[in-house]
Every structure is written in structure tokens, then in C-alpha cells.
Amino acid sequence: MSHYEPPLISAHRVIGGRSYDFSRQVAVMAIVNRTPDSFHDRGRTFALAKAKEAVTAAAEAGADWIDIGGVPFAPGPEVSVAEELDRVLPVVQAAQGLAVVSVDTYRPEVAREAIRAGAGVVNDTSGLRDVRMAEAVAGTDATLVITHSLAAPRTAYPSPRYGDVVAEVAAFLRSRVALALEHGVRPEQIIVDPGPDLNKNTRHTLDITRRLPEIADIGHxxxxxxxxxxxIGETLDAGQGERLSGTLAAVVFCVLNGARIVRVHDVAATVDAVRMTEAMLGFREPAYLRHNI
Incomplete structure (x- = not known):
């Protein structure tokens, strides 16, 4: 099967106490939001008990990582640092030992407390808009996800314009990686995310996905x-709740073009798709052999 193998910086990593070889392995990151206004689940796991149930279910479905969010990136009402901490820290604690724990936050104050509580990953969708985020991760064993976006979190950015969206996203990520390194983050702590749909329209995101190797060439x-x-919805004319097949196609396409972590809502189906893709690429042995043996 034709696929792209990125020139990885530190392919072998220990994240959240677990070892990964990203030259031959893909991590499935489950999404658990303690928010009333997330674009997909619309508050389904906002209640603490529901969030804890979702963490357990994601782990049982095979999630490698669990990404816990207390504030969406999209525009919405202000959420204080204290409220965000109240939302995410109990879920971080509940997820300990079940999977690598990630916290989706753009606030260094939240990142520091989450790392202290056992989070192994900080997922910063603002792309180091606040450089103190790099300082919060530097000197720890946590991993930092640096994401491309144009607007400040919780801020509208209508009709974004790019000359060459892929070149501009890659240049942004390279500059933010350099900034993180300048502030003490080690190369083996960094992951990059081109930010599909974040201040991008459907054509922009399709272009990024089609040319994903140009982003993967950054090396992290x-x-x-x-x-x-x-x-996915606009491409297939599919509403929320009708995008699983499109999501799985996008996930597999991204893996074939260099993605090594995929962040998803539907864990069980994605785990199957990713593990099957790994097997077809020669990264993984079958669970068992019986047919025609």
C-alpha cells in the first residue's frame, strides 16, 4: 500500500508513561468535553458523572489517549480559569491509569495544574498564542501539541483568506516550534497539528489534508x-451524527499521508480502522491467524 513516511524527529517517545514508536504506530486520541457548547456532542458529557463514564468507555473501546477539554476553541461565553480547572481536573484524575491523559487548553495556568494532576499531554489549539504555555511545559515530561489557528480562542474569524494555505500553515507551525524550543521545550516533547477547520473553510481543509506530507515534513x-x-459535512452533505464514514475515510487518508495521532469522537470504529491500516502497512501483526492455516 502506498503511503508517506515522515522524517520523524524522535520517533521513539515516552508520553504519559507509555512508550510509542511513531515510525510504526498510530495513537488514537478520544475526545471528552466537559463543556455545554461543543460543536459535536452539545454538552452530552458536561456533567461530571457523564464525563467520567465517557473516559471509561473510551479506554474500554481502545483509546490510547484521552483529550479532556473544558473550553471550546469556537466563540462562546467567557469561562474563567477557575471554572476551567473545576471542569477538567476531576476528569484528569478519573482518567489516570486508563490511557495517556491530554488536556485541551490554551491557558498556561490550566496546563500547569493539569500536568501536576497527571496529564501527559497539553493540547494547545491556540498555537502558543501565549508563550507562557511553552514555559509551562518546559522542564516537565509532558508533550505539547502546537496547533495552527489565526484567531484568538473564543473569537470569530469569518472568511479566512490564504494565498497558499498549506505553505502558510507549515510556516506558522515551524515558527511556533522554534518559539517553543527557544523557551525550553525539548524537541521530543513537540507534536504539530495543522488545525483542520480552525479558521479555515472546507476547501482549505481539503487542501491541507490532500497535501498533508508537506506538514508532516516538519518532522514532529x-x-x-x-x-x-x-x-466532512459540507463535502458529503451530512449533518452532525451522519459523518462517521466520512471521518473514518479522512482518518485513514491522514494516516497514509503521515499522521501519527488521530483525535476522534467515535473511538471503537476509529480504533478498528487505524489498527487495520497499521496491519496493511506492515506495522502490526494480526490479532490471531486461523483462516487457511
């Missing part, structure tokens, strides 16, 4: 956060 493991996003 690449995270693909494509699950149930509007570029």
Missing part, C-alpha cells in the same frame, strides 16, 4: 483532528 509527529468536522 503530526496530529490529525478531523473527526465529524464541517469539511
Amino acid at each position: 509527529p503530526l496530529l490529525a483532528a478531523v473527526s465529524n468536522k464541517d469539511f
